[in-house]
Amino acid sequence: MHLARSLSLVFGALVFAAFGATAAQSFTDDMIISGNLEVRGFTQCLADLELSFATVGRIEYTHVEEGDTVAKGDILIELDQSVEQMDVERRRLQWENKSELIAAEVRRDTARIQFEAARDIYQRSGGISLEEVQNREMAYKLSLAELERLHAAEAMEELDYKTAAENIRRRTLYAPAEGIVTALLRQTGESAQANDPVLKLCDLSRIVFVANVPVDIAEVLVSGDSARVRVGSRGVTVDGRVRFVSPVIDPASGLCQVKVDLIDPPANVRPGLSATLVLN
CATH class of the missing domain: 2.40.30.170 (Efflux pump adaptor protein, beta barrel domain)
Known part of the structure; x- marks a missing residue:
């Protein structure tokens, strides 16, 4: 009984293997x-x-x-942008306002002229004290430092404006490809x-x-x-x-x-x- 069952299982396995190979060949x-x-x-x-x-x-x-x-x-899609647009406009106006920078440039030029004039008078005739020359030189250097600070502030205002504009762009969904x-x-x-x-x-x-x-x-x-x-x-x-x-x-x-x-x-x-x- 056991021998017959074993032979049956072996035969079934051989038939299955042959069928699988035939099916794969037929598939190809x-x-x-x-x-x-x-x-x-x-x-x-x-x-x-x-x-x-x-x-x-x-x-x-x-x-x-x-x-x-x-x-x-x-x-494709746009989110609400009303607040962001106002922020962009505000930062644009700040960046484009050059009045403070122009005033600082005028102060620099005036301080330079006063310092150079005082230095020339002191060197030619001594009609002005050395302390006064030094004070005017310091005022001129302070005007240069203030102008440099304002230029840095202007660069920061430009970056703030571009950041606000980028926030607007991020609220708009664009197609990354044809589709x-x-x-x-x-x-x-x-x-x-x-x-x-x-x-x-x-x-x-x-x-x-x-x-x-x-x-x-x-x-x-x-x-x-x-x-x-x-x-x-x-x-x-x-x-x-x-x-x-x-x-x-x-x-x-x-x-x-x-x-x-x-x-x-x-x-x-x-x-x-x-x-x-x-x-x-």
Whole structure:
């Protein structure tokens, strides 16, 4: 009885191994069409970006809707900026006000003239005391120090103005790349928290073909290799270049991921289409 059961288990294991090998071979054979190796996959955008603000605020304007295509640098969402705009204007006026600096320059020039005149009188005729010359020299040097302080203050006012302007910019969400708005996670009037996603953008700066392939096929692919990808039901053929061959193999399926950048795809090639990688 035990011998019969053992033989049955051994036979079953052999059948399973043979079936698995046949299935794997069939999986690869199904990819060979007309002498070419065809790997099925799909297209996707370069990245699915979750965009957020670096600061807290209430959403004042939403300039896009889901499904809109945007260009790099387009304004997507703006937070309320009324307080920040007043701060920018106040700091701009402080920075551009040169009256105190002009007055200090006049005082410097006057102190220099008085010091040089007193020094000349003292050297030529002694009609003025040395102490008076020294006092006027000190007044001139103090005017120079005051002017230097005001120049430093002006530089600080400029930095304050630029900081306030940057705070305005941080309250405006710009598109980091060409893409499609796939989701609005916050609506106009809602509060946005710092670093919490408010919008999802599919980055269209590059379209990528993605597929999971057997190891023996992945081993012949090298990053940088040229490739051809047939996209969609119409079979639009696009040149590509292998960008990534995963070094990690899925232990359950024995497959690894391959990514191919599409070079100058036509406008009708979009993310989410079925596609086929054609290898000689």
